Each structure stands twice: as C-alpha cells, then as structure tokens.
Amino acid sequence: MKNPVTSIKETSARYKTLDAQDKKRFWVDGILNNAIYIILVIFLIYTYTKNPLIVSPSAIVNLLTLVAANLPMALGIGGCIVLTGTDLSAGRIVGLTAGLSAALLQGASAANKYFENLGEPGIGMVLLVLLLVLVIGGLVGMVNGFFVARFQLHPFIVTLATQMIVYGACLIFYNSNGNNGQPISGLSQAFRNFVTGSILPKFGGLAIPNYVLYAIVVFIIMWFVWNKTTFGKNMFAVGSNPEAANVSGVNVFFTTMMVHTLAGVTYGYTGLIESARIASNVANTGTNYESDAIAACVIGGVSFVGGTGTVGGVLLGVVLLRIIYVCLQFLSVDQNLQYVIKGAIILLACSIDMRKYLTRK
Template identity: 45%
Template sequence: MKPQVKENLSNKNSIKEFIANNAIQLVLVALFIIIIFIEPEFLSIGNFRNILAQSSIRVIIALGVGGIIVTQGTDLSAGRIIGLAAVVSASLLQATDYAYRMYPDLPRLPLFVPILIAMALCGIIGAVNGWAVAKLKTPPFIATMGTMLIAYGLTSLYFDRPPYGAQPIAGLDKAFTKLVQGNIGTGDFRVPYLIIYAIIISIIMWFVWNKTKLGKNMFAIGGNPEAAEVSGVNVARNLIIIYVIAGALYGLAGSLEAARVGSATNNTGFMYEMDAIAACVVGGVSFAGGIGTIGGIITGVLIFQVINYGLAFIGVSPYLQFIVKGIIIIAAVALDTRKYAKKS
C-alpha cells in the first residue's frame, strides 16, 4: 500500500476515533448552536452569569458523585440527601421574627453552625453508603437506592412538622440568603458568591484527587480493586472516606440550595443526582473506573447546564427537557462503555 494511501486511512481512522470518543460532546455543541440560532439573545453576559451561578451548586454535587464513579460506583441517593440537608439547614436558619418558625425558641445561630450540622448529618449517610458497599459488598446501585428512600423518608418526616404540616420552610435569615444570593462587583462585572464557593471547593477537591494518598488510592481502586488491595491499599476504609466526602459535599450543596431558593421542601434536590451523573460522564469520568479529572467534571456540568438553561430559554417544555436529559445519560454511558470495551 502506498504511503499516501496509508496516511489517508490513518487520518480517516483518527477522525472516526475522535468522533467516537467525543460524540456526546459534539452533539451537545450542535444543540448549543441550534439554541443560539433560534434565539441569538441567549448570548449575553447576564445569561452566562446565571448559568455559572446555577452550575455552581451542581459542580459541588458532581464533585462528590465523580469520586464515587471513579471507584466504579454510583450514587442514586445524592438528590434526596441534598433535600435532607436543605430542610435541616433551613429550619435552623429561619429569621427570629418569622411567624412560622419550626423552632420558635431557638436563638439566632451563627451561619456556619447549621451548615456544618447538615454536612455532618449527610456525611453520616455517606458513611452508611460506603459501609454497605465496602463491608457488606452491596452493589453501589442497590446500596444508594436504599439510602435514597431512607433519606427521603427522614426528610419528609422532619418536613411534615406540627402544627404547620408540610409547608415550605421559608422566612430564612437574610444574612443566610445574602451569603448565597449576593455578588461581588457592580453592573455587568458582578460575580455571584456561589461561583466563588464552587471555585474554592473545586480547588480543594483537585488537591485531594491529585496530591493526596486518598486520591491515589481512589484511582487505584477504580482501576482494579483486587490489585489495589494486594498492593496494600485498605480498599474498605478508602471507599468509606470517599462516600463520606461525597455526603458532606451534598450537605453543603443542600444548604446553599436552600439559601439560593429562599426556602426548602422535601422535594428539594429531586433528580439532582441524574444531572450530576450525566455531567460526570459527559466530562470524561468513566463508569469503567479509574478515569476522571476535576476539570472534566466542571466542563461536563457547564455543558449540561448550558443545554438545560438554553432549552428553557427557547421555551422547550420541562417535560421534553426530561426526555432530552434521559437520552443524554443513556448515550453518554453507552458511548463510554463502548469506548473502554474496545481498549480492553
């Protein structure tokens, strides 16, 4: 075969491989272009600021889910754990002059106390997830589906409180809502606090993933749990820690979400885990385990949020958006599985 023909075939194979490896990202980019074509006003500083602000909480959630996926796991309980954190933190941070306080005699607490309580509570649920997966050898799908139901039950019991019943927990302390809804700067140069929080958490998680023994062990477990154990890695302990960190991140995200919205119900966080899982896979975190980056997760969240916001911006039905999300999740996981099956 002539060298030029070989080169052409090689180029064609490279293009095919690039398309196969990045098919879902290319589809999302095409969808983004269609949205801009339909509604050019979508390209504005205000819209992108809103997208970044809305992405910030999703980034924190995805960073927790991403670590679990790296270890060949998944977490279906994330959304309901976020809901639990939201109602707990909101109930402890209602304004002292609000007529329908859950705890009428509770003094005004420092803002960080209820947030830390929510993070600790969710970290405990994360530990239960990790213990079930690591010690009981329960498949992550089943273990986290069980805690998803438990977390929702606990949230609903806590939320449906006498004498007010299942009413939204509102009237939040203005200092709490300002902590999340506030901005730095003026005019078009305003940067929401939420973006700053997401950046800080991303830096911390990047350090954990890339510069600590836990991060090294996480990738080793994801690549081959048996080999990691033979190499001296305490697989069970590391898995539990990874699930605890994820739970704590959900707790923080739930508290921030309550302040962002200004209230909380037992349905806060519903389906958030689906967006997080999809964003992780779109961002290159493989369900085959042992592969993923913080930058990829952030990119996946941003891509997904641009599509979510864009579809809403052009007036696409919320029900149709669920269908689009479902297709993206199936396609992303299918392509990921196919890609790594070929390499093995």
C-alpha cells in the same frame, strides 16, 4: 498538561502516515467520541439564531450560578463513580439538609417558624449549621460506604435504600413540629447574605453570588484531594483494580468508606446552598439532583468502568450539561420534551464511554 499545539502537531504527523482505511476510521472515531461536543456546538449556534439573549450577561451569570450550584455534588459523586459505584441518595440528602438548614436559619420574623424558640441567627449560627449539615451528609455517606466496603454490596442498591430512608426522614421532618408539610421559607438575612449575597466584582452590571466563590474553593480542595493526597491516589488504585490495590497495601475498606463519606459531605454542603438559593424549601427539594450529577460526570469522562476521571473533567461535564439545559430553556422547548432530550443525551454519553472502553487497546 500537554501543550495543545504540540499534541495537534503530533496527531497531524501521525495522521499523514495512515492509509486510506485508517484515515476513515480516524474521522469516524473522532466524530463519534466527540458527539456530545458536536451536539453542544449545534445547540449553541441554533439557540443563538433563535434567541440571541443566550449570550447576554444575565444568561452567562445564570449559567455560572447553575454550574456553581451543581459542581460540588458532581465532584462528590465523581469519586463514587471512580470506584465503579454510584450514589443515588445524593438528591434526597440535599433535600434533608436543605430543609434542616432552612428550619434552623429562619429569620426571627418569619411567618411560619419551624423552631419557634430560635432567635435571629447571626453569621456564627450559619457556620454552625454548615458544620452540622456537613456532618449529617457525611454520616449518611459513611453508612453508604460502610455497607459497600464491608459487605461488598453493590452501591446502587445500598444508596437506593438510603435514598428511601433519607426521604422518609425528610418527609417526617417536614410534617413534624406542627409544620404539616408546609414549605420552610422566610430565611434570615445573615444566611441569605452568606450564600446569595455578593462580594465578588459585578459582571455586566449583575451581581455574582458568593456561592460561586465557594464552588471555586470546593473545586480546589477536591482537586488537591484527588491529585495530591495518598487518599486520592488510593481511590484511583481501588477504582481500577481493588485486588491489586489490596495486595499492594492500600486499605480498600477505608478508602471506599472515605470516598462515600466525602461524597456525603458535598451533598450536605449543596443542601445548605440550595436552601438559600431556592428560598422556599419543600420535601421534594433536591429530587433527581443525582441524575444530573452522574450524567455530568459521565460526560466529563469519569468512566463507570472505574479508575479514570479528573476533577477538571467533572467541571467540564457540569458546564456542558448546563449549557445544553440552558439552551433548551432559552429555546423554550416544551418541559416534557426537555426530559426526553436530557435522557437521550445521558444515554449517548454512556454509549460513548462504553465505546471508548471497548476500543481502548
């Protein structure tokens, strides 16, 4: 990390040497490249003037929980984007694993029990189910990765196909065992305590749920994987130039497959967390989660060009996107219009990414 003070000093020293035209370009570039952040500040100030509740402790805890819920998934997809790919199956995998965890972890006295023979699950069962959904997510990710890596198919089409397959499986799951597509709820106390219970200190009198803690753990693990392991270095090498990586001895097939598998594992994890967070799970749980995650990655500087991106950038992207969403919510902007604004912001982020890529020397 560069010291921000020295970097500002360097920039200002360089700025003084520029001629008038370059100075103008400096400002235009600065404004355009940071358009998202400028919009964010405008959003925040405007929202604050209209609804000061946005800086209340409850709003901040709400933001924190939303970021914690979305971060692991964005980190998984971030890896796929570093490989110039994407992953569209994420949301549906979340839906399937959320349904599975809910069904396996219903309380003994739940009204609509999916597996009638299961008793009241304890903490051991919760951990077992966590392992199970991680494996399921990982397996679907591995299938994605295999097709992408072995047959060099575009991840877009591969993950679109698995998205449909997983959604189909999810619908079949909700409709079988006499469930008839009913929501699965009545989760056990152990499960709810594990995810939404709180062992963290309170903030402004409000409990911070455990999954914020887990998200921090996931973040640290992913930081380690991306920055400190051979696998992480290989991922960036393959992302920026697969041929060169191949020649210099990187196993491109294995790396690509593992990136997708790791992504799948994060979706499985997100599924378990969402299951307890939402409490009443339906087949549509998780729909469009991937679009938010992809948008967060792009805003956070994980470029679709491949080979660039940082774990910290993904975190920043998730936080920025969530702040914008929370602003829209607090402004009580019409739900339908919210989609329009969200879409425009994603398009804006992609355009900025492209422009940076073009002007890079």
